[in-house]
Amino acid sequence: MKIAILSPFYPYRGGIASFSNRLYQEFQGTEGVEVSAFSFSLLYPSFLFPGKTQYVEGENSSLSLQSERILNSVNPLSWLSTAKAINKYNPDVVIVAYWMPFVAPALGTICRLLDNKIKIISLIHNAIPHEKGFFDKIFAKYFFEKCDSFIVLSEPVKDDLEKLIPQAKVLVTPHPIYDHYKERISKSEACKLLGVNVDKKNLLFFGLIRDYKGLDLLIESMSYLDDSYQLIIAGECYGDFQKYQQLIDQSPLKDNIKVFEQYIPDDMVTTLFSAADVLVLPYRDATQSGVVAVSYQMELPMIATNVGALGETISMSATGIVVEVSPEAISEGIKSYFENDTQVYLDNVQTEKKRLSWLNFAQSLQLFLRE
Missing domain, CATH: 3.40.50.2000 (Glycogen Phosphorylase B;)
Incomplete structure (x- = not known):
């Protein structure tokens, strides 16, 4: 052919x-x-x-x-x-x-x-x-x-x-899956390279920053979490990042929000996913997501809003937690994730990676x- x-x-x-x-x-x-x-x-x-x-x-x-x-x-x-x-x-x-x-x-x-x-x-x-x-x-x-x-x-x-x-x-x-990235490194090594706290529960928002991806909802959800959580934002903003920066500045956990507003090269992708404990996708609208494919390759479970194919995909594969589209629901999903046995989610992610x-x-x- x-x-x-x-x-x-x-x-x-x-x-x-x-x-x-x-x-x-x-x-x-x-x-x-x-x-x-x-x-x-x-x-x-x-x-x-x-x-x-x-x-x-x-x-x-x-x-x-x-x-x-x-x-x-x-x-x-x-x-x-x-x-x-x-x-x-x-x-x-x-x-x-x-x-x-x-x-x-x-x-x-x-x-x-x-x-x-x-x-x-x-x-x-x-x-x-x-x-x-x-x-x-x-x-x-x-x-x-x-x-x-x-x-x-x-x-x-x-x-x-x-x-x-x-x-x-x-x-x-x-x-x-996107399988051209390097293998994960240790969380401690990755956090040291990024200059972030290794002792926190690290939440990762990854990919292009656009309105429909709901980064503002995730930043607002940090107000409902305690000091043990850290948010890492990594991606280039298509639009004005200032509105997100204002939300960060107003957050009671602003010191726990680390921003890498830039295009992310391949080597840095591996570092970011290695530093994270979970990927958060707070989307307002979605079909499928290439970021999910990266997360499977990097063997990182997810917390996602119930929109498009995101919620159904993660729910059916049991590779994370699905929540409604609001800061309160996202924060509750984050708490629930860390209260559960996260190894179960990781095992399911590895199964999906093979499939x-x-x-x-x-x-x-x-x-x-x-x-």
């Missing part, structure tokens, strides 16, 4: 690029599969990108691969050349990553220019974005209408997709693609 993947790839940073890099590597090592990567020459114009940089800073051999960087998201001429390059490669299947309406005009146009014999499969991370806009469904449908079938990572994404494409042929398969391997994920995709 000959497969093309159209997606952001290294040196772009972020979950979509990391996911596509790892999928490429898995296909590349599979007998009977030939794969080629087609990436972006320009993903977001700089004035539209809310972060500090779109690119991985420094070398990262675990992510590096050869891709054809050809697609400019805002230049229609490049859409023509991208379709031409994929047609020249002549794959049986093209897998197109989709995560937001901004890229839908480019992807939808490219799909309309591909040879009819090429099957188009969209791997959808989010069918409808968490932060919704007026043209979201129109743009998404423009792309989805040209796809032969779809791969989604959770039932809520499938539900969103079927509202736009009712007869869609869909494979639902859970998000595999959510990239080998299992790639095999499911191959069966679906061959159909």
Whole structure:
């Protein structure tokens, strides 16, 4: 089988690029599969990108691969050349990553220019974005209408997709773990590297900071906890961090809240998860979460709000505690977690880690693609 993947790839940073890099590597090592990567020459114009940089800073051999960087998201001429390059490669299947309406005009146009014999499969991370806009469904449908079938990572994404494409042929398969990070180190060593207190019950908030992720709720929940708890916030803020800083300054446990407001490189990911006793996901809205996949790899149990697929995933696997969306409920969940036998959660996380391997994920995709 000959497969093309159209997606952001290294040196772009972020979950979509990391996911596509790892999928490429898995296909590349599979007998009977030939794969080629087609990436972006320009993903977001700089004035539209809310972060500090779109690119991985420094070398990262675990992510590096050869891709054809050809697609400019805002230049229609490049859409023509991208379709031409994929047609020249002549794959049986093209897998197109989709995560937001901004890229839908480019992807939808490219799909309309591909040879009819090429099957188009969209791997959808989010069918409808968490932060919704007026043209979201129109743009998404423009792309989805040209796809032969779809791969989604959770039932809520499938539900969103079927509202736009009712007869869609869909494979639902859970998000595999991110397994390119280094192994955990001791908590004491990690806390020393981060400059945080090793004797506290360490709560970790990890990943991009956006309104729907509910960091404000977690900061407010610290008011209901005692001095034995410490919150570590790690991630780049897409927006103004000042509103979170004000909440921290007003918190009675402000000295127990440590902030690393930055893009987190891979080595620091390992350090953060090693320092933590539990990951907290206080989301207001969610489908699936790539952060959960990191937590399984790092063997760290979770406390999550009951939204999207988050609550169901963690509840069914018993890999943590599920709470309602409020500071009070989050604080009660945190207390309950440490009052229980945490080894039970850890054992279940290790079981899920084995189940959510990239080998299992790639095999499911191959069966679906061959159909």
